[in-house]
Amino acid sequence: MKLQTYKDPTELSRAVADWLVSYIGEVLERQNRFTIALSGGSTPQKLFELLATPPYRETIAWDRLHIFWGDERYVPFTDERNNARMASEALLNHVPIPKSKIHHWQTDLQPEAAAAAYGQLLHHYFDKQTSTFDLVLLGMGDDGHTLSLFPGTEVVFEDQAWTSAYHLNAQDMYRLTLTAPVVNQSACVAFLVTGQGKATVLKEVLHGTYQPAVYPSQRIQPANGELIWFVDEAAAGRL
Numbered sequence: 001m002k003l004q005t006y007k008d009p010t011e012l013s014r015a016v017a018d019w020l021v022s023y024i025g026e027v028l029e030r031q032n033r034f035t036i037a038l039s040g041g042s043t044p045q046k047l048f049e050l051l052a053t054p055p056y057r058e059t060i061a062w063d064r065l066h067i068f069w070g071d072e073r074y075v076p077f078t079d080e081r082n083n084a085r086m087a088s089e090a091l092l093n094h095v096p097i098p099k100s101k102i103h104h105w106q107t108d109l110q111p112e113a114a115a116a117a118y119g120q121l122l123h124h125y126f127d128k129q130t131s132t133f134d135l136v137l138l139g140m141g142d143d144g145h146t147l148s149l150f151p152g153t154e155v156v157f158e159d160q161a162w163t164s165a166y167h168l169n170a171q172d173m174y175r176l177t178l179t180a181p182v183v184n185q186s187a188c189v190a191f192l193v194t195g196q197g198k199a200t201v202l203k204e205v206l207h208g209t210y211q212p213a214v215y216p217s218q219r220i221q222p223a224n225g226e227l228i229w230f231v232d233e234a235a236a237g238r239l
């Protein structure tokens with residue numbers, strides 16, 4: 001596990017963008033595609049907007065990327081809470097990725113059907129591979145959740161299915177999410193965590209007792225892949 005600390009979200013986003021250029025370039029030297037699962041929430045928005053500007057817009061081989069999401073709120077694409085909508089507005093509408101390589105969770109299906117369809121898609125992509133995603137970008141909530149694996153939910157301990165749909169009572173909303181197994185088989189997982197509000201939970205997740213029911217982010221432990229935490233000084237304040 002690597003922990004990299006930056007002064008603020010702006011510096012962090014720049015560093016992650018530069019790292020992405022080199023990591024994507026390195027992977028595309030040895031294979032013809034790069035599969036990435038994006039996170040939702042607010043933290044990655046600055047990164048996405050930066051990637052849509054020079055030099056990143058010109059230096060990344062966007063047409064060889066395949067875009068997925070780690071989780072989705074069960075709301076229409078047009079809803080401002082939709083993760084795919086945020087990424088489209090901040091990045092995907094501004095770079096040349098074929099629509100056929102952008103894989104939204106189908107929130108027009110029933111929740112369970114949407115999760116099943118996404119799971120089939122992932123098995124189609126990864127069943128014959130030694131690992132799943134080349135990269136999974138994750139955020140972490142101030143309660144220690146990641147993806148839509150929230151404290152106290154059964155999905156945190158799912159160890160077979162790659163996707164799940166369930167009603168998140170705390171938000172009175174269905175959530176569609178990847179599970180720990182498919183993320184832990186990826187080649188690389190990168191958490192982006194910023195802000196003082198996450199300092200206490202980050203300390204617990206990284207250095208506290210292993211209790212994933214309380215801190216679901218602890219379930220993310222790639223079996224063979226790399227795990228990198230990109231954090232700013234405010235979030236790292238209790239480490």
Ligand SMILES: O=C(O)[C@H](O)[C@@H](O)[C@H](O)[C@H](O)COP(=O)(O)O
Pocket residue numbers: 039040041042043044070071072073083138139140141142145146147148
């Ligand atoms: O759909 C979501 O909300 C995300 O996938 C979720 O796991 C997010 O990464 C964390 O909630 C952190 O969100 P912030 O970046 O907004 O703090």
